Amino acid sequence: MEVEDVKISRKKPIYPVAPGLFKYLKLYQRDGKLPMSYFDLLNFQETMPVVDKFGNDTFWETPLYPPYLQDQLYDGLKIIYAQLKASGNTRIVQHKIIDRIEYCAFGNTRPFRIRIINRLNDVYDYFYIKQADASRIYGLELEEILSPNQVNYIYDRDTLVEEHIVGIPGDLFSKGRMYTPDYNQTRIAKEFVKFNERCIISLLGDMRAYNFVMQITPDFDDFQFRIRAIDFDQQFFEGNPKVYMPQFFKENFPYVKLSMEHLTEKTVLQYQQEERSSIVHRVRSERHRIKDLRDASKTQQLSTEENIKQLREGYAVFHQNENYHKCKTMTDIVELNVKNVIRQVKL
Numbered sequence: 001m002e003v004e005d006v007k008i009s010r011k012k013p014i015y016p017v018a019p020g021l022f023k024y025l026k027l028y029q030r031d032g033k034l035p036m037s038y039f040d041l042l043n044f045q046e047t048m049p050v051v052d053k054f055g056n057d058t059f060w061e062t063p064l065y066p067p068y069l070q071d072q073l074y075d076g077l078k079i080i081y082a083q084l085k086a087s088g089n090t091r092i093v094q095h096k097i098i099d100r101i102e103y104c105a106f107g108n109t110r111p112f113r114i115r116i117i118n119r120l121n122d123v124y125d126y127f128y129i130k131q132a133d134a135s136r137i138y139g140l141e142l143e144e145i146l147s148p149n150q151v152n153y154i155y156d157r158d159t160l161v162e163e164h165i166v167g168i169p170g171d172l173f174s175k176g177r178m179y180t181p182d183y184n185q186t187r188i189a190k191e192f193v194k195f196n197e198r199c200i201i202s203l204l205g206d207m208r209a210y211n212f213v214m215q216i217t218p219d220f221d222d223f224q225f226r227i228r229a230i231d232f233d234q235q236f237f238e239g240n241p242k243v244y245m246p247q248f249f250k251e252n253f254p255y256v257k258l259s260m261e262h263l264t265e266k267t268v269l270q271y272q273q274e275e276r277s278s279i280v281h282r283v284r285s286e287r288h289r290i291k292d293l294r295d296a297s298k299t300q301q302l303s304t305e306e307n308i309k310q311l312r313e314g315y316a317v318f319h320q321n322e323n324y325h326k327c328k329t330m331t332d333i334v335e336l337n338v339k340n341v342i343r344q345v346k347l
Contacts, residue, residue: 138302
């Protein structure tokens with residue numbers, strides 16, 4: 001494995017949801033009628049910076065709303081939470097209050113993070129309101145289909161509501177917890193290899209350590225680890241193949257170093273093959289859904305011609321497969337990736 005300072009070319013534009021994708025979202029019940037939109041939350045007067053417990057800037061801000069508007073927003077946000085978590089059953093928010101709204105102007109979709117608290121026991125949860133972006137939605141759907149993870153979200157017009165993905169941010173885990181004595185470093189390295197393989201196949205880009213979380217599950221004799229992506233803004237947009245390979249980001253060097261220390265070339269190949277086999281099983285069980293997603297994606301622009309040309313040429317070299325030169329869209333490349341995986345597993 002290698003590490004280098006991979007650059008994202010420029011800020012990706014927001015791609016609207018085209019009719020084909022909208023039809024897909026209705027078919028698979030990802031759409032909904034929300035009581036408010038993302039743009040309603042933009043009606044704040046000013047913001048205050050949010051700092052962590054050590055006084056460091058978090059890149060999030062607290063928007064300040066007029067009192068009359070804040071009450072309306074809070075009522076709407078509780079209904080949205082009920083739609084996300086309980087199919088609209090508002091009984092689950094009867095004893096909940098919106099604790100705070102936070103805004104990040106740093107990200108592509110300029111998300112809002114909502115913290116909601118049960119006032120009976122102080123248990124809290126988060127969810128996100130974002131500007132709807134077609135490529136991000138495709139990323140969420142590919143995560144649902146090709147990874148072992150389920151994603152929960154609602155789309156309505158210009159608005160995307162996403163469930164909070166629980167876990168330790170990858171950069172914090174690598175700095176403070178990776179070498180915990182009770183943790184098996186080989187298992188962590190194994191999971192990073194599998195995560196790297198999933199990103200290469202699904203064209204999920206910019207998976208630097210702060211864009212994924214580590215989920216840790218105690219087992220009866222050890223701990224299990226799973227890396228989950230939390231940012232899908234760079235789904236098959238960039239033309240540089242290394243953008244889709246987490247191993248090349250300098251922010252992921254601790255994971256690469258761990259893999260080099262605890263894995264051999266033979267075990268890396270073994271774990272890559274395991275992940276490919278898992279993807280094949282998922283594709284077979286969701287073959288109709290992935291076909292519908294592919295058909296929807298071909299009806300709209302999701303990248304530039306320059307990026308598509310650069311990526312198909314780069315993947316042709318990486319995979320030593322001239323068929324990539326025939327790909328006309330980013331989803332053609334994903335489809336060929338999946339077909340190659342199926343062929344490799346059959347061999």
